[in-house]
Amino acid sequence: METAETIARPKRNLKPYWITLAFIVLVVILLLPNPTDLPVMGQRALAILAFAVVLWMTEAVSYPVSSAMIIGLVAILLGLAPDMANPDVLLGTKAALKLALGGFSNSAVALVAAALFLAAAMQATNLHKRLALFILSKVGVKTGAIVFGAIIVSIVLAFFVPSATARAGAVVPILLGMVAAFGLPHNSRLGALLVITAVQSVSIWNIGIKTGAAQNMVAIGFIENEFGESVSWGAWFLYAAPWSIIMSVVLYFVMTRLIKPETQVVEGGKELIQGQLKELGPMKSSEKRLIIVAITLLLFWSTEEILHPFDTTTVTLIAITILLAPKIGVFDWKTVEKLIPWGTIIVFAVGIALGTILLDTQGAQWLSNKVFGAMGLENMPILATIALLSLFNILIHLGFASATSLSSALIPIFIALTTTISLDVNDVGFVLIQQFVISFGFLLPISAPQNMLAYGTGSFTVKDFIKSGVPLTIIGYLLILLMSATYWKWIGLL
Incomplete structure (x- = not known):
């Protein structure tokens, strides 16, 4: 409930700072030395992903506006990068724009x-x-x-x-x-x-x-x-x-x-x-x-x-x-x-395009190897792998108000991970299970648009929501593991 003090003191607008931070993150990654096992286009795609994640997590701009910014960055940064098929020439902004808009044909x-x-x-x-x-x-x-x-x-x-x-x-x-x-x-x-x-x-x-x-x-x-x-x-x-x-x-x-x-x-x-x-x-x-x-x-x-x-x-x-x-x-x-x-259609199409670019430029594979390789996932049993990834998924969702944006950011990385883990599993099923976890929106009102709609009615407090969200998240997580060990194996999903 708002007090007289909070009403008298307007909430500070931090959005310009978040936008600035997004561009700083973008520039820093672009200026880092290019790893030998990562194409220049891949590094630039990862820089754009980091920029997008900051905007998505902070909601510094609306999702459709962030999509327009992503299209522009892809066209310029990838257009001025060496073509992966022919490193002696630049890809060109026309070809890069085609990649940025590729999601609309999906x-x-x-x-x-x-x-x-x-x-x-x-x-x-x-x-x-x-x-x-x-x-x-x-x-x-x-x-x-x-x-x-x-x-x-x-x-x-x-x-x-x-x-x-x-x-x-x-x-x-x-x-x-x-x-x-x-x-x-x-x-x-x-x-x-x-x-x-x-x-x-x-x-x-x-x-x-x-x-x-x-x-x-x-x-x-x-x-x-x-x-x-x-x-x-x-x-x-x-x-x-x-x-x-x-x-x-x-x-x-x-x-x-x-x-x-x-x-x-x-x-x-x-x-x-x-x-x-x-x-x-x-x-x-x-x-x-x-x-x-x-x-x-x-x-x-x-x-x-x-x-x-x-x-x-x-x-x-x-x-x-x-x-x-x-x-x-x-x-x-x-x-x-x-x-x-x-705007939802634009956000969706650009998210698909960005994820596809990450996979096509090997940025997703490189990031997957560095992040999940450090965790030793390639040598873990499949159930332990699913347990760790699902926990990672749940925790990172705390910063995202849009599961659509979270899917755009993470699913390409999970797809890339299927190429590095040595277990004999159904790749499609492995990715689908993580998609199920991405849709966990139980913990906070900000975790999903429908939660925010309900929270806007003033019918409950954040504490009320968390009180139900914690047990639902824990039970849902354990049920994911149980079904991974039993039902999903029996029907061939894994």
């Missing part, structure tokens, strides 16, 4: 864009809100039942709304409305319990479903580029959903035991939900069409490479075309323009 970027359109369709029709209200209307008025309902809502929406922030934005206001209906303030124990449960469940199912979060598409993009393999929607679900199901059960028991609400029964909660459903009115024809498209899309996703040859991106783009079509669609382009966070 199919994973098209899938992220299509997913944003799908989320916008849900918002435009309010179908996600209707789904959430319908589920909550069926669970009862006991607080334990509402906690269970909040988890179920997050799970169901994860299948149809490929945006963690949109899912949280649908369910959090409803839960706070139930708290208000009981006459409690939004920052009551009940408010904290319900809202934290909802956003933690959103984070859990970011892992369980391939289309649940943009950072998953980052990993898929790199995997397709480097290994020439794709991970179907159904395969991802087979790998990750059991982890998410177990963690959803864990979440229920952690939340109901750690945060004790003021009441065990939310009197009037059911009436409030029924009233909100009544306000929405009868289901509109646009909602019915969206349901048909969403269920059809889910069927195509889940049967990819089993019943048909169409990949996730292609069927999603076709679905968006139908949703935008006159007469049979659910919204028009003017509506879409206002609902799509266009």
Whole structure:
């Protein structure tokens, strides 16, 4: 809570200092002697990565602005570097710019864009809100039942709304409305319990479903580029959903035991939900069409490479075309323009491009050898390797507000690591497991956008969030190790 002193003394703007620090880090790395086992382009790519990481961790500029800066630096610094294929000539800014913009041609970027359109369709029709209200209307008025309902809502929406922030934005206001209906303030124990449960469940199912979060598409993009393999929607679900199901059960028991609400029964909660459903009115024809498209899309996703040859991106783009079509669609382009966070697409594409540049210039391989080679990972058993990398992943996530940016920075390094470890493992599975851990956003409100959205409601404190985040992170980490030793080996992921 703010005191009179903190209100009177404005918060100092440190962003110019962070931007300055990012450029200092960039220049220092550029001025370091070039290692003999690292191409000049590789060293410059690592300098740009360090620059990006400082901006991403400090949020000195918005993510789209940082992306524009990265494009400019790639074009200039790599353009003026010796061409790896012919060191006697410079690569040239035109060729370097092509590398910087290469991420826009990646199919994973098209899938992220299509997913944003799908989320916008849900918002435009309010179908996600209707789904959430319908589920909550069926669970009862006991607080334990509402906690269970909040988890179920997050799970169901994860299948149809490929945006963690949109899912949280649908369910959090409803839960706070139930708290208000009981006459409690939004920052009551009940408010904290319900809202934290909802956003933690959103984070859990970011892992369980391939289309649940943009950072998953980052990993898929790199995997397709480097290994020439794709991970179907159904395969991802087979790998990750059991982890998410177990963690959803864990979440229920952690939340109901750690945060004790003021009441065990939310009197009037059911009436409030029924009233909100009544306000929405009868289901509109646009909602019915969206349901048909969403269920059809889910069927195509889940049967990819089993019943048909169409990949996730292609069927999603076709679905968006139908949703935008006159007469049979659910919204028009003017509506879409206002609902799509266009900067997300730019950030995603540039992140993919930067990661690909790191791999193509051998910067990722060199960094992987120096960092993880010093840890002796190449001689460790696979479970110990996963344990150390996962712990590293969790700790570094404390400085990142965006899992998408974290994936852009780390997945290329993990891919490079697969070339140095001597163990006979499935490289794709090894990288995927680390991607699952990258999506851990349980510890702090700043760890994920959906957490920040919920924190902005003032319904809980940082201490409340950490109280639930610590056990969830520890249990989730141990479950990653357990499944690495058992289930994922049995089904061939490792």
